Amino acid sequence: MSARAADQPSTSASSKDWMFCPISGYMLELDPVRGVAHCPMTGYSKSLQELSSIRIESTTNMEEYRRQFNLEPLVKDDSEMQETERVRATVDEKCPQCGHQGMEFYTMQLRSADEGQTVFYECPDCRYKYSTNT
Ligand SMILES: [Zn+2]
DSSP, X not given: XXXXXXXXXXXXXXXXXXXXXXXXOOBOEEETTTTEEEOXXXXXXXXXXXXXXXXXXXXXXXXXXXXXXXXXXXXXOXXXXXXXXXXXXXXXXXXXXXXXXXXXXXXXXXXXXXGOEEEEXXXXXXXXXXXXXX
């Protein structure tokens, strides 16, 4: 498995920036013996295991790809979804619990429209929540 990226260096090298040294911009040379891809100019090296997992995951598993490159997920996973599906904004309120400046807030219509809105505030720091009715 670790030698996977070395099997087809020509096809994988064409479109993937990770094949290039971030320092010199030279294409990394695959060295399956040492299990690394290294730059002949700077000596920069990456493990082939890491490279092969990026290549595979980038086409089949966006979650893994994002984690690898620290990208903000386009869609939150299910556990976060419940909390973030409502549109949030930040208001200049102080958290009553930890004193953090800036509370997230969102509104939610409860039951019928007649009963008005409830505004929920949540501290992004300590997750303290409270609500007020409008
Ligand atoms: Zn707080």
